Amino acid sequence: MDDCIIIGGGPAGLTAAIYLSRYHLKIRLFDCGSSRAALIPCTHNHAGYPQGISGLDLLAAMRAQAEKYGTVREAAKVTSLRSIEGGFAARIGEREVRARSVLLATGVINHRPPMPDALHDAALANGQIRYCPVCDGYEVTDKRVAVYGTGEHGAREALFIRSFTRDVTLIAPDRHDLPPEQLAQLTAADIALVDGPARDWAIDGEQLALSTAAGHLAFDSLYPALGSHIRSELAVEAGARADASGCLEVDDHQRTSLPALFAAGDVAKGLDQISHAMGEAGVAATTIRNMLNAEAPLWR
Ligand SMILES: Cc1cc2nc3c(=O)[nH]c(=O)nc-3n(C[C@H](O)[C@H](O)[C@H](O)COP(=O)(O)OP(=O)(O)OC[C@H]3O[C@@H](n4cnc5c(N)ncnc54)[C@H](O)[C@@H]3O)c2cc1C
Incomplete structure (x- = not known):
């Protein structure tokens, strides 16, 4: 069983992948390739880029950084998620992948x-x-x-x-x-x-x-200003709570109402921004690391 499945390869999912890979955890990231960040012609409010950076360039740099530390990334859609003994099972086509924890970073789609x-x-x-x-x-x-x-x-x-x-x-x-x-x-x-x-x-x-x-x-x-579709269905089907708009409810460590299921980025309630998605993902990843370490020490 893997340590964590990350669903979503936008700023939230990729940040979590960088952190978790650098914690030496065994993770897998699935992404079906429709990040909102990919639509940004050039962001000028993301700190660290005084000339601005396109969403595609930012995502490419984050993917390269995650892969450098061993993230296994697959271009595939997760179609269902369920709780199992000791973790979760995610379905990808005919395959089922299991992990002790899941981070949902599936974002939203603007109408x-x-x-x-x-x-x-x-x-x-x-x-x-x-x-x-x-x-x-x-x-x-x-x-x-x-x-x-x-x-x-x-x-x-x-x-x-x-x-x-x-x-x-x-x-x-x-x-x-x-x-x-x-x-x-x-x-x-x-x-x-x-x-x-x-x-x-x-x-x-x-x-x-x-x-x-x-x-x-x-x-x-x-x-x-027509609202958004919140891509929280996988977590809701697995049993996590969402608010009336569909945003996943999380605590201040990005834990959903379902143990070992975390959420970060636009899919959770908050400021829909790259920096916020990254911050939440860093918090989620570190909480996942600490949770797994408490279950069985991660000593090398
Ligand atoms: C036009 C535009 C301009 C913007 N400009 C800025 C800006 O200048 N500065 C700023 O901070 N923010 C900006 N934003 C907002 C920013 O893009 C989002 O806040 C950010 O992308 C959220 O990151 P995320 O990782 O939560 O979600 P996303 O980036 O949307 O990534 C979610 C990922 O999950 C994947 N996914 C979803 N469901 C599944 C599934 N079932 N299986 C596998 N993968 C799945 C999707 O393919 C996607 O890649 C802009 C947004 C838009 C639309």
Whole structure:
């Protein structure tokens, strides 16, 4: 039986792999190749890279670092996870792999606006679509920005972006549905409210253009605020607790409610950021090491 199975090869899973491999533990990492970090054209808020670094380059460097210390990494999807005597069994295709502990680092998937995939990806690559104002609000300083969403989430995102630019428009996917308190906050912040549905998405020179109930509009950047799918199903099926949104509940050592099952990164509740994912993974990995050592000393 292995010491730990890591499910997910984004910043959280790879950080844990580096730590656990350097603790001389026998681990396996499975990754189905859809890290959110791979979508980052160039991050400018990740400390240590004053010129910025692309998500793909960061992931490649982390993979090289994990492999240098002996991490066994497989490009494969884990399709089920169950508790067994002394640990867990993970299913990968026809195979079952067993380990004394599991770290789930499967992340989330952002819901996308209703636009053609090719257009979405082109707009994402050049900063006309952005998903994370915490990450890149600085880059839209004094630009013309739209947030695509409504309700509490849409209003929160629009108000957050207001500290980067005075030109913010909140576009509803259909019609706005805003509680009076948020409507008052948006009005006080001078945020324009536009009803959808949004159609005719197009890249128009430096801007992203779309038709709305208020006519044809164009923005330097648009932030979808449509929520995410939290990839916590494997842990929930195995018996771990998640909150209403699907985020796994963890304690301050990244332990889920199921013994020996840990979670780190976006799949656990917290700030969806690379640095946070890495920090949680370091805590999880060290707790896993200490737990295994308490069961049987890891002396060489
Ligand atoms: C466009 C964009 C820009 C961003 N910019 C920044 C930024 O500038 N700075 C910043 O700090 N953050 C940024 N973020 C957020 C950052 O990407 C995430 O917080 C970070 O990637 C979370 O890491 P993670 O390891 O938790 O999840 P992820 O990076 O999403 O990795 C999860 C991994 O788990 C794998 N996986 C899922 N299910 C399975 C399964 N069943 N079996 C095997 N593998 C599985 C996936 O393939 C994936 O590789 C950005 C996000 C986006 C979308």
